[in-house]
Amino acid sequence: MQGFPPEPEYLITQPQSNFFSFPKMRWSVCHIRELMPTRQVSKGIAGPGSWKMRIDPDINNITFKVSGSDEQLTWQQSLALNYTDGILVLHRGAIVYEQYFGCLERYKKHAAMSMTKSLVGLLAEMLIAEKRLDDKQLVKSVIPELAESGFGDASIREVMDMTTAIAFSEDYNDPNADIWQYSYASDPFAHHSANDPVGYYDYLSGIKKQGEHGEIFGYRTVNTDVLGWIIARTTGKDVATLLSEKVWQQFGAEQDAYITVDSVGTPFAGGGLSAGLRDLGRVGQILLNRGRYNDQQIIPAAAIANIEKGGDKTAFARADYQTLPGASYRSMWWILHNKNNAYAVRGVHGQTIYIDPAAEMVIVRLASFPQAKNHYIDPTSLPAYQALADYLISKKSTGR
C-alpha cells in the first residue's frame, strides 16, 4: 500500500480482497486494524517496564542442520528464509537478540494468528486456578446455546485440549474447508443471506458432532472460540477485556494490543490478536518465570504448571504431526516433550513464542511465511531454536 491513493495493483483492502494471500500478506500482517474492526487490549496508562539488554551478535553465526536435509544454515540465514518480520530472543530475562524486518518496527504490532489461542487457553487456566471454572464440566452446562451442537457433551477440558470430535475441516490448503465458511460467517464485510450464520457464536451453534470426544487431537480453531464464549459467559467480560486486565495491564506492556471482532462485536479468540514483538516476549518470559514478573505473581503458578505438564500424547500422535514427534497439545499450547522441556505458541505463517526452560530462553518470531502451515517452516526453525538453546546453555556453563 503506497501512494495517495495507492495504484490499483498495489491496493490491499478488506477480507474479500484476499488480503492474506502472499505477497499481500507481507503488508497485511502489520495492518490488520486498517482492514477490519478491532477491539483494544489496553495496556493501561502506565509506562512500559524496562528490559535488561545483553545483545549477543555471535548468535547470528550459530549453525544448525535443516531437519530432513543435510543443509547447514546459520541463524542469520534462517531469518530471511523464514520471511521473518520480527525476532526477539530473551535469555535469563535479558534481551540478547532483536531484529525487525519487513513491515514490522518496534512501535508496531503484528498479527499473532493462532498464538491468540494460547493466550485464551492461558486465561482459561487462570480461571481454573481461581476456581471460577471447572474443566470437567460439560460445555452445555455453561453455554446452553451449544447444547444441541457437537460441543454440547464435550468437557471444557476436551475443548481446551482440542480433542472434541466435531464435523469441521481446517485444511488451509483446501478452498472448500469449513474454516473458510467460518471466516465468511465472522467477516463483518460479508454480504450474508438470510439463512447464513452471522458471527462466531451463530456459526458455532450449528457445528455437528463426528466421532467420540477425547480420543484424537484435532486442531480446529472453533474450539478456541467456544472457549472464548465460555470465558465471557463465566466472567461477564470478553477475552479482549480480560486479556487486558489479567495480562497486558500487569506486565509493563509497551503497547496496547488488539483483537479483530465480528459484526456483533465478538473478539476472534481463535486468531484475532495483533501485538508488539516485545510484549509477546513478556508473555513468554512470564510463562518461563512460572507466573512471576517484577516480583509479583501475575499468573497463578498452578495455571502454568497445568500447561507445562502437557496433554494426551496418544491422542496427539493420532493426528500425525510429522514435524512434532512425541509432542502434545494442552490448553491451546504446543508441548514438545523434548530434552529441554520446551513448549510453544504457534500461529500460521510462522508465528511463534518458543519457551525453553532448560536454556532459560524465550524466542518470539513474527513472520509472513508464504505457506500457512507451520510444518513448512519448522525444518528451518525448530533446529535453529535447539541450536540456540545449546549455545546459551554452553555459554552459561563456560561463563562466557
Add this chain to the structure above:
Amino acid sequence: MQGFPPEPEYLITQPQSNFFSFPKMRWSVCHIRELMPTRQVSKGIAGPGSWKMRIDPDINNITFKVSGSDEQLTWQQSLALNYTDGILVLHRGAIVYEQYFGCLERYKKHAAMSMTKSLVGLLAEMLIAEKRLDDKQLVKSVIPELAESGFGDASIREVMDMTTAIAFSEDYNDPNADIWQYSYASDPFAHHSANDPVGYYDYLSGIKKQGEHGEIFGYRTVNTDVLGWIIARTTGKDVATLLSEKVWQQFGAEQDAYITVDSVGTPFAGGGLSAGLRDLGRVGQILLNRGRYNDQQIIPAAAIANIEKGGDKTAFARADYQTLPGASYRSMWWILHNKNNAYAVRGVHGQTIYIDPAAEMVIVRLASFPQAKNHYIDPTSLPAYQALADYLISKKSTGR
C-alpha cells in the same frame, strides 16, 4: 452492547446500522474501532509525561447564566445536561478538574469528530512554517486529480479557512445532504455500484464549484479531506502517520490515538480521530504554550500565531453562526475573538478543546449530545467556560 452475544435490541453494528443515532451513539463514541477499520496514531514506546495535579472541587459550584435565557446553572449541573463523557480543565499547565462519565474512562478513547480537522489544520500550518507548503498555491498545482473539480482553482489557504465555493451541502439535519453521500462513498462496508465514487479521494474529485472562492465561510468537511490529501502528497505520509510523528510522539501521550480509514486506506482527515481525554488536553496545552512543551519547541510558534490571529470575520459573519457572533475560522480552528482571545476546536455532538490564553486555561470536553450541531450545546457550554475563566483569573489575582 451487553451480553455474549448482545440481544438484538442492544446490538450496535457497522455504519449502516446508524450507529451514530441517539442513544446508540452514547456507546459508539468510545468504540469506533470496533465498528470500523482504523489506523494507529502511535504515541511511540516511551512512557507518558506526568501532570501537575491541583484539583479544585469548588469548580463544581461555579454558576453561569444560560445564553438567551434567564436560567442559572452550576458547572456541575451543566455536565449531565450536556451529555458529557469526559471533561478536563487545565490551569497554568496543571489538571484542576477531571471527570469521566458514560462510556469513557481514563484509559479509553473517545471520538473527536471534527476536532480532527483542527489537528489536520495544525499539521498544515506546521508545514507552512517549515516552508514545505505554500498556502497561496492553488490546489490543482499540488493535486492534479482535483484540477477539474471545484477545488482546483482554490488556494490552499481558502481550503484551510473553508472559504472555498463548492456545491456540497452539510446540514446534518437534512437526510438528503451531500455529507451523507460522502459518508457512504467512504464507508468500507457500503455495497457500491460500479459508477459510485469509492473512498474520499474519488468523491472529492467529483465536487463542482458553486460561486466564488474566498467570500463566504462555508463549513464543509470535504475541505479538510482535500487538505489531508495535500499534506499526504507533500510529505509522502498520511495524516495519521504525520500526526503521530509530529505531535503524538512528541508530547508524552498516555495513549495511542487512531483514525478511521476508508476502503482504500485513506484516513478520514475531516473527522476520523479517536483519542484519550488527557492527550487532547496536551494538544490544547501545547497551543496555549505557543508550541513549547517540556522545554522543547514541538510546534513552530509561527504556526500557532497564524491560527490565533484568526480568519476573515466578514466571510464568517455571512455564514450566520448565531452562537458565535464576531468569530472567525482559521486553519480549521474556531477563533472567538472575545475579550480573552479564546479559540477552540469543535466537533459535532459536543466535542471541544477550548483554549483561553487570558485565563491560562484549557478545557477539553468529550460528549455524546443527542443533536449533532453545536449551536444546541453552546448556550450551556460557552458561558460556563467564560465563568470558569473568570473564576480562574480572579483566583489567581486574589492569590487563593
